[in-house]
Amino acid sequence: MADLWRDRARQPRWLLRPGGDARPHYVVCGQEALAFHLVNTLLGTELSTGSVRVTVIVPHRRRLNEPDIRSIRGIRLIKSDRLDEDTFRAAGLAGAAGLALMRQDDVGNIHAALCAQAVEPGIRVVLRMFNGSLANGVRQLLPDCAVLSDASMAAPAFVAAALGEVTPTYFRHGGRTLHVARRVEVRPEQVVCGLADTRERNDQRVLPEDEDEADLVLAEATGQPSDVERTARRVSRDRQRRNPLRVFGRAVRSFVTRKIGIATMVVLVVIAVFGFLLSFTQPGVTLRQGLYLAVVITLSGADAGLEKNGPVQVIEVVLNLAGLALVPLITAAVVDGIVNARLALTADKAQPRREDHVVVVGLGNVGTRVMAQLHDLGIEVVAIDKDPNARGVPLAHRLGIPLIIGDAAQEETLVAASVAGCRALLVLSTDDVSNLQAALNGRSVKEDLRVVLRLFDGDFASRIQRAFNINISRSVSYLAAPSFAAALLNRAVIATIPVERHVLLIAEVPVVAGALLVGRPVGAAGQPRSVRVIALTRAGQSRPLWSPGVDERLAAGDRLTVVARRAGLSWLLKQAGPPTDPDPDTGPARGPLPTQPAPPAGEVD
Template identity: 35%
Template sequence: MVIATRRHRPQFVVCGDGPLAFRVSYALSTRYQGDVTVILPSADSRHGARTAALDHVRIVEAARPDDAALRRARIDDADAVALLDQDDAGNIETALLVNELKPGVRLVVRFFDDELGVGIADHLPNCDVLSASKIAAPPLVALALGEARHLEVPGIDLLVGKPHQLHGPPWFTLAALDGARGAEDTVMLPPDDDPELDRRIAVSVASPAPEPGPGPRRPNGRLWYFVRQNLNRYVWYALAVLALVIAAGTTLVSLTEPTPWTTALYRIVLETLAGADPDEGSRSVTRAVQVVVTLISVAVIPLLTAALVDAVVRARLAAATSGPGSPMSGHVVVVGLGDVGTRVLATLLERGIPVVAVNLHDDGARGIPFAREHGVPVVIGDGRRAEVLKAAQIGTARAVMAMTSDDVANIGISIAADSVDRAPGNARLRRVLRLFDEDFARRVRGLIPGSAPRSASALASPAFAASVMGPDVLDTVPFRERVLLVAEVPMHARCELEHRQAREVDIPGEVRLLAVRRPQRGFETDVFRPAATNPLQHNHHLIVIATRTGLERLRARTAGPEARVPDTQ
């Protein structure tokens, strides 16, 4: 009898040169004990050099992952391939080529366009499509709003956040800090009966609190804001001169003729704004006033007309280039409209949160047409300048999110936001910064108190790396430098957990069971955690939250005997 064997270390191919490709390569080569071949244009690039320095990682330099590059990467030996470039069209082409060279190989493809990605996945076997920005956006938005967020688990309305953010008793704690010896060591999925832990993140099925409605606004607030923003000082000078002429003319006419002041005002206004109407029978003082008023109006009226036309034109362009055209408060300012910024913008709009977007250039960045299509005011300018942030009305905003791809620029945006005075009655501004390096983020957190630096690639990479190993990851829950995975794991016939009790799924510090799906009942879901003694069947699907190690262990415990093949040295 021939016994199936497998290599001691699985083989992976990663295509991409960026922070996500680096982090996924690191996770596959360390956490998942694999040999990784990375195809990228140059090993001397910023992230290429970092990737090349990793153990068990080999670099193949190629302008694009074509047939020759994939063969040099030994595609025939690969257990899985991850396509992590930011180019959707290029990823489609590479995915088709990979499927041609090795049909049925496990494929994980990065896509920004959800509909396109789903369409491609439907036509390629064993393919998962993920969006790094879509994975990272919900936790970033939750940080900015200071709220719990929904987990992406179909059929179950789960919230995850700090215990005080959950409107109901939490099921259990996801992450805590152990300060027993004066240190704050991170403890993931701690046991329920440890009183020494400072519990920081929990999961709950309670519904979120309703969004507060908009505060009272003064009548004509939009008109007054338009006047203040678009009428320059010369318009005010012209209006002042015009008002002075009308007041003086009205006074002189009412004093020199036996006529009520209302009639005098009526005559002067018409003569000023509609032109002269000679009256040879009137007194000389009245005729002199008419001449002066007419001469002054000839000079003032064209100036005033030109200024008003200029103000209207600038107001039409305000929404596209200069920010909101009316007062805003309680909104979020998103700086940087690349992939992550665009997805953050979409997430905020889905939540019904008012947004103002800021981008350095009107250069066709992905998020600018999206923002304008959805009526989001866009400020074109450098977000590190206080006047640009003032144009975005950051003084009355609830949060600013620095989402550019430049770490230094994001720090500068946070510092500039601090320099803008807060409007009276507004709470402290929340600041979320996108940073690549987690160690750097911790230092920035100490440098800028109250800021929340996060790495979008660090939030997304665990889901990508786990998806390379299997198509069951639903969502991620970050806490400091650690990440938990929410996954749906099917149980196969004759697996280790078959006929065991539900409580045996839990492993302290590694796995907690959320729910069980039962396909024989039309995929009904136990919304509340199943009773500890409930028996498990081979066709059940386990909804769990786990560390990466815990998820791998659970996959092994739910696999059928044909998949449990011992490694050979």
Template identity: 40%
Template sequence: MGNPGRGGAPGGDGSSASGTPGAESEHEVGPGSSESGPELESAARHPAEHYIVCGANTLAHRLVVELTEQYDVPVVAVVPSRDLDHAPQIGRLLGEAAVVVASTITEEVLHAAGVTRARGIALVDGDDQSNIHAALRVQALNEDVRVVLRIYNPRLGAHVERLLKNCSALSRSATAAPAFVNAALRRPNSVRVGSRAVSVEIGATGEREDFLCTVADRIDRQDLTRIRMLPDSPGPAAIWIGRTERQQLVEPGTRAVLRFVDEEPKPVFSPGSRLLWRLIDMVRFFTGVQLRMVLLGSVLAVIGSFVLIWVLARPFAWAVYQTLLDLAGSAVPDVYGQPGSAGVGGGWQRVAQVAITLSGVPLMAVVTAVLVENAASQRRTAPRQPSRGVRGHVVVIGLGNVGTRVATLLQSLGIPVVCVERDVSLRGILAIQALDIPVLTGEAPLEHHLRQARVHRARAVIALTGDDAANLEACLEARAIAPDVRIVLRLFDDDFAAHLYQSFTNAASRSVSYLAAPAFAAALMGREVQGTLSVHRHVVLIAEFVAEEGSELVGRTLRDIEVPGEIRVIAVRSPAARDYLWRPDHGRHIGAGDTYVLLTTRAGLGRHTGRVTRALAHPELS
């Protein structure tokens, strides 16, 4: 399984990259090379109005791709080494002259990258503290530059946004975690817009009142390259005309639509069963196997003897009273030959009393042993073990930043969670322990951990380590124990993911950097993306724009905004309205101050953002 939570398939927020092509890094990038004067000087000869990406992890790589291919803007990268992590791929994308090599982000490095002439800078490598320090240096050099930094702690990020003039602090693990949770629970990922939430449903058939638009068609799990995103398809009225025509128009399972979705109710568990398994878990936590055997035998003997006394000598309260006295060794025995010594219950009552008294001796000794053992050991600080009665839960493998976020989100939804992490020093274990989530740690074989996690009764297994091969191994082990369990993998390599869909059923894969990069790119361009929705390995974005006074869009129709295959307008709101108007008339004219919501591909978002930016910068051209 590798080192769960330490390596990198797309996804954590404060860790570093292994540098392997099939892995997404999560740990902090350390010094990989020294700064060199010639490289700094050559990198400074780039055009103005560019964007700077600091980092060489998977997110930095995806972000460079987003900016160059989707937004078509000049980019300069700052990497710790040309040879480590994803720096070679970044260098091939940008060219050697557009890469600054520096182990730390200093003022000299920022000047070499042209921060005084840049439009934006993304700090996506390193930990929270180093990213904040770099952001402060950037603002001291150019207070107008747009700063986007990756930060794990959302509360700290909110404070930083208020501290800096033009800053957005994002967490890639928090951005991607909902997609993993929804994939595991087999429910659509949703994005809230105003008072409604929208999601993508794949394989939709039949008439639905909550239909908004077609997101994709030509979906073939065996060849995901055939998917056509945001096709120029008929509207809902034309699509839902007759069963025969509908079957001819859309093959079941080959189409994805955008629809409204209600929040899934939290699962309800029986209070009695929850209390019973809590009691069993508490006994298992405080006792070893030998003590449990003695304790179980003593308790069963006491219960059986109490029932016998109750049956032979009613009332119930008197039976309880005598049982407790006998258990403590305080009962007065009958004297042979004394009148009335046969007692109320006769000979069987004496047998029961003897059994209770003898069982009380080891029972009191076990209780004393438990108290002494737990006072002298560190048992109470050990991670909580999964309950023997757990079922319908999700097994999370790897407690890096993404794994911790996913486990926390699942628990907040009321879904039972069991975590597996080999590295006992990982900080995610402490966070999970604080939430009272069971964790299996140590170097035991993965199969042993999965059996302890009751994977045969789980609803899903999510593998979130930093290595694609380790995640695949974990899911194969899970399938060997539970052939029908749903598996969700964190995979960076797109070809690897395509083969997964061809070879496995009831499986899904997600890439953290692929999910997070569009949000970081949009924030860097100054536009906030409301959320991302996935169709297998493809991503569409929900973005919100305001038609500002002077924009060329004012006076145009919504139809003028749309681009087949790239952009759909799904909602609009006038300044005086409280909520959005969904499925608006595309002949509606846009007024100054109107807010409109787009469902768009990454290329469409880049195209539209560039159009808005140019219109505001040069209103005389509109």
């Protein structure tokens, strides 16, 4: 407790007087990457535009592979290893607008939520949880609670990146089921709006001003054949990949070593050639009979016969020598196959050669979700983790997924996973350095390998992608932070859409009385490359008007459904919300709306 009050004494005075600042107060517990991005989102860079106060509770010790949340300016910091009632009181939870529990401990987060309820009954609580069945029970236990999983949010994006497809995002709104698709995969009348132009990997444009330039679109799922063509093609490809003849061929190739196989093939070719010669050197012997004699002579030996002509005697001598070589080769192949089989049963690293599979490195929260989803799609998976007690190890055993216990940063581990023949390598551990080393080692094994790399630092990820031509680098916490922030701020964010390394939000924004948008056209609520209005729901109505005209006038009580970047949604919330400093005599100013500048081309959302 002494540490709590000592840290409290260092804070600015306005942070210590709950009644001295009218801004909502939020408490965040945790120092992992997700908590880091969540705090940055709350502190005005994203949804709240600096209109909140944030207190962060962190443990005394910081792990080396975690971001330094202490470096964020403008937060109140409290150090405590326990999330109990005393800690929450010292953090000023009484009267706070919300609490975010971001630690990677499901049971510990539930206990902390119950302690928080004792300090501030009915407080808005957002929990980070991995166990989905446990999450359903927590929602019933706490009256105002949102239970989210960053792993389940990010896993579809990693799966889509590994397969080279669009992230499978589906949601229902206004009586329609909407999904993200390539423009060429849907009919023109199904397109709701353009999302991004992704044809140039190093120059991707999100929400381009000309929607016709977008190859990635938000479309309505109508159940017509064009909606399911891609799924049918994928099922067909998977069936071809699992062809029994191909599986048998791979099994035969993996039974013996390459050198023994080559030597055996050479001996068999010699037998075939000399069997062909026997059919010419002996009168009345057909080609089939010649091959038969060659095999018998090779396996059983031939009786010497001085009456035979010279060519036949030479052929019989060579075939006898081939027989002497063939028997040891067959013996060696059998012994080698038995030894390999025993090694495969006793050592995880003894994996057969595989092709067209996906290698998943790191079986933590995200890696486990990705492995399970790939398995559900019928994709062959090989998993790697250096910890035999990792979270996903029991699931891998239960699903029958080959598992290698080893360091993916070592090239021999990747070779054992048959990276040379895989479709993609997903490196999803929490250590940036090990992830990068595994990705580069994978590229050394296979130059054109498709690599999906998980990195925390966004700028570092962008530079790595350009410098080493890594296909895709993603940050799980960056993908999930908008949803956690929206849940904590109780915003109506319907869905999040990852577009490569950007994140778009589908949100419903109400226009309140006195807002700057009241009486203005719908076009005033949109901004190129930042906010796009896709539907308008009039006050008192339940069905939205899709693709409203830009000249439609807005009224108090209307609701706008938009696709927006995070900074763009922050701007729109200010324009649609109550005026911050209205004039008591004249009311809010009615000048031109301030614009949200379009982000630079290289900015990552």
